[in-house]
Amino acid sequence: MRIALFVTCVNDTLYPGTGRAVVSLLERLGHEVVFSEEQTCCGQMHYNSGYRRDAQRLAVRFVRTFEDADAVVAPSGSCAAMIRDNYPRLGEHGSRLQRAASELAPRVYDLSELLVDVLGVTDVGAYFPHTVTYHPTCHGLRMLRLGDKPYRLLRNVRGLTLVDLPGAAECCGFGGTFAVKNPDVSAAMGSDKARNAASTGAEVLCAVDNSCLMHIGGTLSRERAGMRVVHLAEILASTEREPALA
Amino acid sequence: MSSATFVGMPAFPDAARGATADAQLRHNLRKATGTIRGKRGEVVEELDDWSELREAGRAIKDRTLRHLDRYLETLEESVTAAGGTVHWAADADEARAIVTRLVRATGEREVVKVKSMATQEIELNNALEAEGITAYETDLAELIVQLGEDLPSHFLVPAIHRNRAEIGRIFRERMGAWGVPAPEGLGDDPRELAEAARRHLRQKFLETRVAVSGANFAVADTGSLVVLESEGNGRMCLTLPETLISVVGIEKLVPSWSDLEVFMQLLPRSSTGERMNPYSTVWTGVTPGDGPQEFHLVLLDNGRTDSLADEVGRQALRCIRCSACLNICPVYERTGGHAYGSVYPGPIGAILTPQLQGLQGPVEKALPFASSLCGACYEVCPVAIDIPEVLVHLREKVVDGKRPGPEKAAMAAAEWVLEDPKRLHAAQRAASALRGAVPRRLPGPGAAWTDTRDVPDVPERPFRDWWRDRSRGGRGGEERR
Ligand code: SF4
Numbered sequence: 049m050r051i052a053l054f055v056t057c058v059n060d061t062l063y064p065g066t067g068r069a070v071v072s073l074l075e076r077l078g079h080e081v082v083f084s085e086e087q088t089c090c091g092q093m094h095y096n097s098g099y100r101r102d103a104q105r106l107a108v109r110f111v112r113t114f115e116d117a118d119a120v121v122a123p124s125g126s127c128a129a130m131i132r133d134n135y136p137r138l139g140e141h142g143s144r145l146q147r148a149a150s151e152l153a154p155r156v157y158d159l160s161e162l163l164v165d166v167l168g169v170t171d172v173g174a175y176f177p178h179t180v181t182y183h184p185t186c187h188g189l190r191m192l193r194l195g196d197k198p199y200r201l202l203r204n205v206r207g208l209t210l211v212d213l214p215g216a217a218e219c220c221g222f223g224g225t226f227a228v229k230n231p232d233v234s235a236a237m238g239s240d241k242a243r244n245a246a247s248t249g250a251e252v253l254c255a256v257d258n259s260c261l262m263h264i265g266g267t268l269s270r271e272r273a274g275m276r277v278v279h280l281a282e283i284l285a286s287t288e289r290e291p292a293l294a
Numbered sequence: 295m296s297s298a299t300f301v302g303m304p305a306f307p308d309a310a311r312g313a314t315a316d317a318q319l320r321h322n323l324r325k326a327t328g329t330i331r332g333k334r335g336e337v338v339e340e341l342d343d344w345s346e347l348r349e350a351g352r353a354i355k356d357r358t359l360r361h362l363d364r365y366l367e368t369l370e371e372s373v374t375a376a377g378g379t380v381h382w383a384a385d386a387d388e389a390r391a392i393v394t395r396l397v398r399a400t401g402e403r404e405v406v407k408v409k410s411m412a413t414q415e416i417e418l419n420n421a422l423e424a425e426g427i428t429a430y431e432t433d434l435a436e437l438i439v440q441l442g443e444d445l446p447s448h449f450l451v452p453a454i455h456r457n458r459a460e461i462g463r464i465f466r467e468r469m470g471a472w473g474v475p476a477p478e479g480l481g482d483d484p485r486e487l488a489e490a491a492r493r494h495l496r497q498k499f500l501e502t503r504v505a506v507s508g509a510n511f512a513v514a515d516t517g518s519l520v521v522l523e524s525e526g527n528g529r530m531c532l533t534l535p536e537t538l539i540s541v542v543g544i545e546k547l548v549p550s551w552s553d554l555e556v557f558m559q560l561l562p563r564s565s566t567g568e569r570m571n572p573y574s575t576v577w578t579g580v581t582p583g584d585g586p587q588e589f590h591l592v593l594l595d596n597g598r599t600d601s602l603a604d605e606v607g608r609q610a611l612r613c614i615r616c617s618a619c620l621n622i623c624p625v626y627e628r629t630g631g632h633a634y635g636s637v638y639p640g641p642i643g644a645i646l647t648p649q650l651q652g653l654q655g656p657v658e659k660a661l662p663f664a665s666s667l668c669g670a671c672y673e674v675c676p677v678a679i680d681i682p683e684v685l686v687h688l689r690e691k692v693v694d695g696k697r698p699g700p701e702k703a704a705m706a707a708a709e710w711v712l713e714d715p716k717r718l719h720a721a722q723r724a725a726s727a728l729r730g731a732v733p734r735r736l737p738g739p740g741a742a743w744t745d746t747r748d749v750p751d752v753p754e755r756p757f758r759d760w761w762r763d764r765s766r767g768g769r770g771g772e773e774r775r
Contacts, residue, residue: 055757057712061722062750064757071761083761089712094705096667098689102709109713186668219624223666228742230307230664235746236314236628237666266747 049167050080052117054110054156056124057089063258069285069292070123070159073172076285086113090122092130095138097225104145107138111148119166120156123281125188125256128158133191158188158256159281160197170200176286177207178293180278181250183241183264185257186219198256198280205283213253214244222263238267246273252293253277298445299417303635305660313629319455323630326454327621333567334618334674341563350556352678355612358547359602365514365547366593372517376579378589383541385596386416392592393418393506393539394425400537400588402427402504408521408528409433410508411615412541412594414446414637415650418506429506430472430498432527434491441468447631447639449617450565455630458482465490473497495527505531505586509542510614511557512591515550518578519591522561522571532575538586543594545611557614560676564616597650606687610645612677619671619681625664634661641671645684653691662688715758722756729754 051074055067071081091106110131114120122128132153139145163169182202188194202210221227221237228234241264245253253268255261258279265277278292286292303309313319338344358365370380383389397405405422407413407429419429419440431440438453439446442464446452453461462482469476474494480486507528511520519540521528532538548554562571580589602608620626620640631639635657636647644665648658662685671681696702711717729752736744743749 057718060718060757061725062752064753064755064760067757068760083758085758085762086715088715088718091712094709096686096689097705098662098686098691098693099705099709100690102705105709105713186666186670190669190673217670219666219668219670221624221666223668226663226666230310230625231742231745232307232311232314233625233628233664234666236320237624238747262750263747266743266749269748270746 050082050118051162052114052120053081053083054087054090054114054120054122054127055083056122056127058258058262059123062262063279066123066258066279066281069279069281070121072290073174073281073285074121076287077167077169077172079167082117084113090127090130091138092127092134093224095130095134096223100138104138107135107149108145111135111145111152114156115148115152117152117155119162120152121159121162122156123159123256123279124258125158125185125192125194126259128156128161129187129191131156158192158194159284160188160194160201160256161192163201163284164197171204172201172284174205174284174286175207175288176205176283176292178252179209179211179248179250180252180254180283181211181213181245181248182216183213183220183245183253183255183260184216185255185260188256189217194256198254201280201284202254205286208283211248211250213248215240220260220264222260224259227263234263235267238263239271242267242271242273246271246275251276252283254280254283256280298443299420300445300636303632303657305635305656306629306633306664307660309633309635310629310664313633318457319630320628322455322457323627326451327627330450330567330617330621334564334621335567337563337567337569341559347556347559348676348678351560351614351676352612354548354553354556355545355677356609358549359545359608359611362544362547362602365549366544368514368549369512369517369547369593372515373579373589373591374517376517378517378579378591381590381592383592383594383596386594389416389541389592389594389596390418390421393541394421394427396537396539396590397422397427397504397506398425400504402502402537404428404430404498404502405504405506405539406430406432406498406502406531406535407436408505408507408531409436409452409523410506410541411449411637412508412543413506415543415596416541416594418541430495430502432495432498432531433523434488434525434527437491437495438464441465441472445632446637448620449615449638451617455632458484458487461487469494495530499527499530499534503535504537504539505535507532507538507540509540509546510561511548511554512542512546513549513551513554514547516578518551518576520554521573521575522558522565523573523575524566524568524571526573529573529575532577533585535586537588537590538577539590539592541592541594543596544598545613561614561616564614564618564674564676597652600652601646601649604649604687607645607649607684609679610642610649610684612679613642613646614677615642616676618674618676619679622670622674623665624668624670625666634664636661641665641681641685642679645679645681645688648688653688653695659692662686662692719756719758722758725752726755728752 091103
């Protein structure tokens with residue numbers, strides 16, 4: 049299958065390794081990945097912060113860039129949710145944006161959805177010899193309703209030991225501009241999440257969203273917890289020949 | 295005897311700073327909300343038609359709100375026909391004046407109160423006090439708040455921020471000033487505390503001739519009012535006095551008796567985590583020889599019709615004040631209710647207060663931002679209020695009303711960069727060139743991030759450079775972050 053990659057602005061700029069992992073994983077599974085350099089950002093930060101017109105402009109660009117794709121994969125649960133849940137109600141009623149976004153939205157997937165629902169695979173042939181705990185993230189859990197998809201993918205990774213995360217369903221406290229507008233509450237939530245993660249004894253905290261991982265990972269690293277944060281894509285891309293975290 | 299007020303409190307981010315630093319408060323809240331959350335989860339889980347019930351609750355409330363004018367007229371007619379008197383209050387001032395006048399007309403100087411959010415909203419107790427009338431709260435938790443000259447911080451458990459040691463102290467020190475004192479040597483055993491409250495309140499029930507209440511529901515076609523509670527103290531107030539005055543928000547309406555059935559299932563399960571609450575009191579006007587012989591219903595607008603005019607915001611009026619959204623909210627769990635600076639705390643408070651009071655001051659303007667938009671509130675809400683959607687909608691209004699400043703400039707600059715891949719690319723290259731120079735602690739607004747979190751390392755080059763290089767047959771996949 050030909051899959052259009054929406055790498056997201058955060059991954060493009062700060063976590064290119066996640067984008068590379070998606071490419072190598074999907075190609076290993078025999079699919080073609082295309083990347084349009086016209087893409088930028090889904091507009092989530094602007095939308096969530098109350099800057100609707102800015103978000104609309106970014107959405108128009110997104111829709112124009114991806115409207116011909118059969119399937120779009122976004123290795124970020126919150127960006128996928130922004131496009132799927134919020135784009136259809138972002139444009140004015142009856143506008144071209146509203147029509148085009150509603151048409152495109154159902155073809156935009158988070159990585160775990162693409163693999164399990166569209167490509168029908170739960171064993172991607174990965175190897176990752178580490179103890180891992182999974183943080184489901186709010187958008188993945190409550191908007192995309194990913195359910196057990198990421199867990200099924202992780203359980204099939206050879207060498208990987210999956211341990212439960214206490215208080216998994218609770219928000220990590222990132223919330224985009226929330227992290228700087230309400231830094232005390234955000235930090236309190238982040239340190240509870242980091243403590244829960246560290247209590248599992250796992251080496252790695254995994255999620256489908258690098259924004260959440262930046263916040264939790266930044267807290268873990270400040271607290272010198274000695275735990276790594278790794279995006280699901282990088283674990284699934286990891287093989288014996290080309291291991292992640294080597 | 296003064297009552298506290300929310301007026302003049304600091305905006306959320308500042309108020310939250312103190313609250314998150316209070317380890318005792320965080321412990322009390324985590325324990326209390328965790329317990330109710332667990333109970334709710336169990337009794338909701340056991341119903342296989344919960345989502346249908348929730349959808350029915352949403353639909354009934356929406357239909358009622360759509361034809362609110364008609365249902366309100368019906369309610370007025372049926373209450374009047376049943377021997378009650380209906381008063382209309384456009385705002386808090388009017389409502390306070392009506393209630394004060396009605397109490398004065400009885401010649402009494404004391405009233406007993408049933409736990410009610412509407413009377414808290416209009417700060418009725420302070421208004422009565424100014425007229426020399428003492429209002430006694432009879433709900434156990436409201437009593438604790440009142441004796442402690444404190445403010446409520448939760449719908450269901452207004453004293454959720456207090457533990458029993460603090461409650462024992464408040465009872466020992468303050469009960470005597472309000473009536474029957476706490477027994478000698480009162481400790482902090484919950485049963486002992488409840489007994490002390492019982493003895494204190496009994497005297498009020500037996501001696502007070504006027505009661506003030508709110509209502510959970512008002513049934514339009516029969517004119518019946520409904521109060522659900524756990525302690526039976528509300529039942530005492532609703533049956534023993536001679537005069538009953540109920541202050542009820544206009545959104546509390548349900549069209550008919552059969553609609554009530556849905557909410558009698560939704561509310562207790564969402565609120566206390568019970569299948570059914572211990573006391574449900576229903577009264578219809580006046581029944582000769584039985585219960586209060588004079589009944590007044592004060593219908594309160596106070597910003598509700600303004601909210602009704604807002605297509606996105608109006609869903610907040612579906613709220614049945616169950617407090618499930620407070621109990622699940624990770625922000626509320628860490629700050630408690632007082633930080634919201636309003637009678638309505640938590641996620642629902644963050645969308646209701648700015649609508650009822652208007653986005654006027656710093657408190658109201660900060661509330662729509664007091665959320666990480668995690669969506670847990672929407673998921674548990676028994677009438678499916680999409681709280682995150684309303685939060686974002688209100689944020690847009692705040693931003694639209696904002697004068698140009700650093701935030702607006704930064705957001706505009708970010709959009710300008712993100713709107714064009716060439717500009718984004720230039721910004722990425724600049725960041726990569728400076729990657730070694732990013733300090734561990736950022737100055738200015740960046741400090742809000744780096745005070746507690748490290749910043750990620752900026753990579754050598756962005757993804758798009760790797761892609762371009764690779765498609766030209768360049769060094770491709772061997773690099774690492
Ligand atoms: S918003 Fe929903 S969950 Fe929150 S108190 Fe109201 S009815 Fe309950």
